[in-house]
Amino acid sequence: MSLLTKLKDAQKDAMRAKDKLRLGAIRMVLAEIKQREIDNRTTLDEAGITSVLVKLVKQRRDSFTQYTDAGREDLAEIEANEIIVLETFLPQPLTEEEIITLIDDAIANTGAAGMQDMGKVMGIIKSKAEGRADMGKISGLIKQRLSA
Structure with a gap:
């Protein structure tokens, strides 16, 4: 099953479960993928979708650090939860x-x-x-x- 299909299926599951946090994170990924496809006038392959996920996880980690440093634990928690959701779609990490x-x-x-x-x-x-x-x-x- 392709990564894009997994994302779309996860989006449907999150809608059915009324899991707003997971649904929001998945929609963010799908929107970024669609934006890149429109900007480059191409269809992203697995590597392209993975690079989008990596970029979004990195952004979330940076935001998490900034929120934690600023004492905004409420916002930091949201970022941490989004990181967890996004990492479920990334390949197994290398040892x-x-x-x-x-x-x-x-x-x-x-x-x-x-x-x-x-x-x-x-x-x-x-x-x-x-x-x-x-x-x-x-x-x-x-x-x-x-x-x-």
Whole structure:
């Protein structure tokens, strides 16, 4: 079943269950997907939909941090609940060992020798790890490997 179909089915289930929080989060995702399709005049594939989900989760995490720092626990709780809903549609996260294996394979495949090859390595890893791992963390690990 495609990710878009899962989202639409989850939207129907949330409507039937009268789960306003879940319904709102799913509608937000579907609206963002539709907006990207209209802007780019294309139909998003699984990777495109996953990137939309990753972007929205990242935005929610940033908002959660800001609300928590500002003492707005009521708004922070809403963001945290939306993160939980959105993460149910993301692929299974990579383990630490899988990330290191991906990095080592990408370095070997590109023949990366130093920091100037960082972009090549990130390009390979991004397609495999998008939505399954924090790309900032992966970037830091690649820098450690290439500078060693």
